[in-house]
Amino acid sequence: MLVSMKEMLADAKANHYAIPAFDVSNYEMMKAVLDVCEEERSPALLMGLGVDLVGKGLPLMTSMVSAASDFYTVPVCFHLDHATDVEFIKAAVAAGFRSVMFDGSVLPFEDNAKKTAEVTAFAHAHGVTVEAELGHVGNAMVGNENDSIKNEDPEDTLTLPDEVVRFVEMTDVDALAIAIGTAHGVYLKTPTLRIDRLDEITAVCDRPLVLHGGSGTPDDQMKMAIEHGITKINIFSDVVGALNGALKNKLNTIQNPSTWPAFVFEDARKAMREAIRAKIHAFGSFGRV
Numbered sequence: 001m002l003v004s005m006k007e008m009l010a011d012a013k014a015n016h017y018a019i020p021a022f023d024v025s026n027y028e029m030m031k032a033v034l035d036v037c038e039e040e041r042s043p044a045l046l047m048g049l050g051v052d053l054v055g056k057g058l059p060l061m062t063s064m065v066s067a068a069s070d071f072y073t074v075p076v077c078f079h080l081d082h083a084t085d086v087e088f089i090k091a092a093v094a095a096g097f098r099s100v101m102f103d104g105s106v107l108p109f110e111d112n113a114k115k116t117a118e119v120t121a122f123a124h125a126h127g128v129t130v131e132a133e134l135g136h137v138g139n140a141m142v143g144n145e146n147d148s149i150k151n152e153d154p155e156d157t158l159t160l161p162d163e164v165v166r167f168v169e170m171t172d173v174d175a176l177a178i179a180i181g182t183a184h185g186v187y188l189k190t191p192t193l194r195i196d197r198l199d200e201i202t203a204v205c206d207r208p209l210v211l212h213g214g215s216g217t218p219d220d221q222m223k224m225a226i227e228h229g230i231t232k233i234n235i236f237s238d239v240v241g242a243l244n245g246a247l248k249n250k251l252n253t254i255q256n257p258s259t260w261p262a263f264v265f266e267d268a269r270k271a272m273r274e275a276i277r278a279k280i281h282a283f284g285s286f287g288r289v
C-alpha cells in the first residue's frame, strides 16, 4: 500500500537522515528502487515525471507503482515531481499519487504562493502531501533549453529566509524545496552548497526541507546538508546515467538485434542498483524500517 510523503519525511526529520527520492520512468527503474530499498530496509520514495505521464502513462504508472507496493514490506510513496499545471496535479491525485510537487519557482513570489496555496487546499482535502519550491534550482548544463531562467547568477536565485516564513504561512505547504547551490542535471563544475543559508532557513522553518539536483553533488556536502536539516534529496541523473551507460556498453557487445530484453538490461539493472544503494547509504536511510 502507498503511504503519504508527509509521514516518511517526519521520521527522517526526527531522526536526522534524508530519504533519497528517485525519479522512475519505467518498470526497470521502479523495480530497481523497490528491490534495493527492501534489501536496505529504507523507505521507498519514487517520483514520476510529467513526460512519462502523458495520456495513459498517468493511470498506468500510478497503477503499476501502487500494485507493486503490495509486494514489499517497506513503506512506498509515489510523488509527482515538478508539476507546473494545477489541473494536471488534480488529475494525478485522482489517479493515485499520494504526494505532489507544485513548482512555481520561476513565478514571482506572490504568484508562487497563491498557486501553491490553491494546490495545498485541494491536496490536503485528499490527504495528499505537497512540496513547493522557493528560490530556483536551475539546470547545470550550460545552454539547457529546458530552463526558463537563463544566464542566472546563482546568488540571485538562492532561497531567502524571510520569504520562507511568509511562504509557509500563506501556503501551509508540507515540504519545501530550497535553492542553496545545487542544480539539476550533470554538473560541469563541482557545486559548493551554501550551508550558512541552509542554517538561516532551518532556524525559521519547521517544515521538512528538500534538495533538488542531488546527482553529482559530493557525498560530504550532502552529508553536511543532511546534518543541517535536509530530509529529502532528489536523484535523477545518477540513476539514469547508470542505466544508459551500462545499456550502451551492453548493446555494443550484442550482435543479434532480437536478443531477449532480460539479457540486454542485465548490466543496466546492476548499475542502477549500485547507484541507488550508494545514495541510501550516503543519506543514512538504510535500516530505518
Ligand SMILES: [Zn+2]
Residues within 6 Å of the ligand: 082, 137, 184, 212, 213, 234
Ligand atoms: Zn528538481
